[in-house]
Amino acid sequence: MRPQIQLLTLSLCAALVGCSSSPTGRNQLTLFSDQDMSNLGAQSFEEMKKEIPQSKDKAVINYVQCVTDTITAHVPKQSAFDEWEVVVFESDQVNAFALPGGKIGVYTGLLNVAVNQDQLATVIGHEIAHVLADHSNERLSQSQLASTGLQITSVALGASDYAEYRDMTMAALGVGVQYGVILPYGRTQESEADIIGLQLMSKAGFNPRESVSLWMNMAKASNGQQPPELLSTHPSHSTRISDLEQEMTVLPNSDESRPNCKA
Structure with a gap:
């Protein structure tokens, strides 16, 4: 079968069996099961915990846990995992992430920019929103259709292939930058996570006005290095x-x- 016909066939099959809707009602292509994505997220998280130092500051750990618990208390129970896990990584990166399977990572560098509980809740709510909206599944599915030769399916379904495709998998899950592979979420997914995250933090009692302050702080921290939006x-x-x-x-x-979460 010619590659063009094969890709078209895959696309048609995906359209028939892989269509879903995000929490905002946006149509998505999701080819993988929630359990497959949860397993992949958990495996990737274990890899990160082995390679990135974890904070030993109990006050910081308890603070981040408090903000996370307050938000996840308002998140519906997930079918593929029982509880959310948060780890504080010792790193200057101004970043955080959440993986399928309820795995949340927060870098200590973020706390220099997200200067109060409401700003931290903005980021954590945003990252949790990526999980709730199946953004990793969506991106992995798009990669599967675009690059079938990379055998992404086997990565999600077979642990034996994980090591060979680890960097690509990390990138697809949204944590690839530190592994030298950059495959960020798209603008549509980022904007969607902003809105869902804002709703989550507000529902949990955090001040949504601080989300604006957080992004102002992010703009200052970037020192004007962010590229133009179209790029x-x-x-x-x-x-x-x-x-x-x-x-x-x-x-x-x-x-x-x-x-009342305090560092």
């Missing part, structure tokens, strides 16, 4: 702030009392 897969800081401010006008008032 980046991430929304520009100004676009993010504008979208968040618009979303805040329709957020319902939270019934929760203010969280």
Whole structure:
């Protein structure tokens, strides 16, 4: 079968069996099961815990755990895993991530920019939103259709192939930068995670107005190094702030009392 016909056949099959909708109602292509993605996320997380030093600062660990627990208490029970796990990694990176399977990583460098519980909740809510919206599954599925020769399916389904394709897998899950492979979420996925994350943090009682302050801090921390929006897969800081401010006008008032998480 010619490659073009093979790709078209795969695309048609995917359209028939892999269509789903994100929490915002956006159509998605998701070819992998929740359990496959959960297993892949858990395996990748274990690799990271072996290779990246973990913080031993109990106050910081408890602080990050408090913010995470407050948010996940308002997340529906997931079918593929029982609980969310958060690890604080000792690193200057201003970043965090969440993997399928409920695995959350926060780098200590983020705490220099997310300077209070509400700003940290903005980031953690955003990363959890990537999991709830199946963004890793969506990206892995798109890669499967675009590059069938890379055998991405076998990575998700067979542990024996994990080592060979580890960097590619990490990239598809959203944590590839530190492994030298850059495959970030697209602008649509990032914007969607911003909105879902804002809803999550607000529902948990955190102040959604601080999300704007967080992205202002991010803009300052980048020292003007962010590329123009059209050349980046991430929304520009100004676009993010504008979208968040618009979303805040329709957020319902939270019934929760203010969280009290302290570093």
